[in-house]
Structures are given as structure tokens and as C-alpha cells.
Amino acid sequence: MALSDADVQKQIKHMMAFIEQEANEKAEEIDAKAEEEFNIEKGRLVQTQRLKIMEYYEKKEKQIEQQKKIQMSNLMNQARLKVLKARDDMIADLLNDARQRLANVARDPSRYAALMDGLVLQGFYQLLEPKVTIRCRKQDVGIVQAAVQKNISIYKAAVKNNLEVRIDQDNFLSPEISGGIELYNADGKIKVANTLESRLELIAQHMMPEIPVALFGANQNRKFMD
Template identity: 80%
Template sequence: MALSDADVQKQIKHMMAFIEQEANEKAEEIDAKAEEEFNIEKGRLVQTQRLKIMAYYEKKEKQIDQQKKIQMSNLMNQARLKVLKARDDMIADLLTEARQRLANIAKDPAQYSALLEGLVLQGFYQLLEPKVTIRCRQQDVAMTQLVFFSIQAAVQKNIPIYKEAVKGDIQVQIDRDRFLSPDISGGIEVYNNNGKIKVSNTLESRLDLMAQQMMPEVRVALFGANPNRRFLD
């Protein structure tokens, strides 16, 4: 039995409605899947960027901490250098004051004469030469009655002591032509026969030697013991 036009139209509309429904459902499915994939990709991108941002700021934070440590270390080093310079300046002032006081020693004839005796004998022992020359300050030579005879007396007194100690002879000459610098506070220089070997026993040289040897004790006395020092020898 043939279908009427109305039945045909009805079936066509029914098929179109079915196709449209299928298409809508498929479109919704595609949209849902696309939305899901979009959200997944968006989440991945957001997480990736978030990790990058966290890593960036973590790196920046480490750089800032490192810069702070470097700045703190520099400041501590600068402060330490200032302290060391202040201590060195204080010691330099102390030695300067000590050098200024050396001149007072030569003003006491008895004290200076006894000191010269020790300096002369020490010079003999240090050189161990059969012929030596002693050089002193010009003003010491000029002050004949006071100091020069003290040097002469020290020489005469120490020659037999030296001979007995070393079992040898010694000839001593006092230089009357060349003198120590006027800046020297006192003391002597002793030379071997050809003048190539010198023993400096001026008050300044003795002070420098004593200051070098006693510097650790001086620093402890002025600034206290170093807490970072592990060994005392």
C-alpha cells in the first residue's frame, strides 16, 4: 500500500528530528570533550607557569639571600679591618712615644754608662772579630767628660771579659770621624775591620727588636687574648 504525501512528510520530519537530535547530542559530546580537554590543558599551562613563577621567585630569593650574605661579610670585613687599623695605630703611637722617651736614657750618665757597657760587650760577642770599630753619636764625642769616656771605659772594661770568654784577642777603635745620625737617641754601632759587617746596638734598634719580640704580649696586654687562637706556641 503506497504512503500518502502526508505520511511521507511525517516520516521525513521524524527522520530530520532524529538526525537533528543525534547531531545535537554529538555536538554536546564534542563540546563537553573539548571543554574537558581545554580545562586539562589550561590546568597544565597554569601549573607549568605557576611552577616557573615559583622557581623564578625562589631563585630571586636565593640571590637576595646570597647578596645579603656577601654584603654582611663585606661589612664585617670592613669593620674588622677598621679594628685592626685602630689597633695598629695604637701600637704605632705607643712605639712612637717609647722612641721619644729614649732620649731621656742618655741624659742619665750613670744609667747610660751602664747601658753602653752591655751594648759594647754584646757587640763584641755578635761580631767575634779580632778588630772592631765602634761608632757613636757626634754629641757623645763632644761631651768628652760625660759620655765619650763612658764608651772608652766600657771598651776597656769589656776587653778582658771578652778575651777570657772567647780565648782570643780583640783590638777596638772608636770612630772619631763618622758618627751616628743626629736622630739616634743613643747607643752604638760596631763594625768589623773592613766595615762590611755591622751590629746595630742603638737605642732605636734595640727598641725595634724588643718590640718585635714582645709584640704578642703587648697585643694581649692592650687588647686581651685572641679567642680564635688555638695554639699559644
């Protein structure tokens, strides 16, 4: 039995509706799949960027922490240098004060005469030469002559050798010297400096390790002692 035109149109419409429904369902499925893939990719990208950002700021935090440590170390070193300089300045001031007080030694005749005896005899022993030239301040010639006369016999008895001593009155020590003497061998090539200033310097060098301890106490960070 042949279909009428109306039936054919009805079937066509039915088929078109079915196709359209299938197409819509497929489109919705594609949209859902695309949205799901989009969300997955978006999540992946967000997570990747999040990790990159976290890594970036972790690196920045480490850099800042390192810079803080370096800056703190620099500040501590600067503070340590300032403390050391202040200590050195204080020690230098003490030595300068001691140098200024040296002049007082020569103003006490009995004290200065006893000191000169020791400087002369020590100079003899340091040179151990048969001929010695002594230089002193112009105002000390008399006290040096007395010290020489007193100590020549002591020296000769100790070393069993003769000793000829000359006081150089053509070349006196500078008036700026606080006192003491300089001794030379016969040709002037060997010198013993026994001025008050040179003795102070020698004592200061010998006691330099002890001076900071006496002034500031022992260094707690020092592991080894000489």
C-alpha cells in the same frame, strides 16, 4: 496502501526532527567533551606555569640568600680588616711614643753610663773580633771611652783573647740617633748595631706576638699557639 503526500511530509518532518535532535545532542556532547578537554589542558598549563613560577622564585630566593651571605661575609671581612688596622695603628703609635722617649735615657748620666757599659760589652761578644771600631754620637765620646776601658778587661778574661778598640771620631752617628753605638770589625764588613733605636726595634720584633695579647687580650679564634 500508498501513503498520501501529507503522510510523507509528516514522516519527513518527523525524521528531520529526529536527525536535528540527534545532531543537537551530538553537538552538545562534542561541546561538553571539548570544554572538558579545554579545562584539563588549561589546568595542565596553569599547573606547569605555576611550577615554573615557583621554581623561578625559589631560584631567585636562593640567589638572594647567597648574595646576602656573600655581602655579610664581605662586611665582616671589612670590619675585621678595620679592627686589625686600628690595632696595628695603636701598636705603631706605642712604638713611636717609645722612640720619642729614648732621648730621655741619654739625659740621665748614671743610667746612660750603665746602659753604655752593657751595649759595649755585648757588642764585643757579638763580634768576637781582635780589632773593633766603635762609632757613637759626638757628645758620647767620653762615656764610650769609659765604657771601653771598663769592659776590655772583662771581655779578655772571658774569651781569653786580646782586643784592640778604636773609637771613630771622623764618622760620628747622626745627631738624630737617641744614643748607643755601632761596632765594626777591622775591614768594616761586619756591623753590630747597638743604638737605642736598633735595640728598641729588636725588642719590638721579639715581643710583637706578646704586644697584641697584652693590649687586647688573647685571640679567642686562635686554635694553635706558637
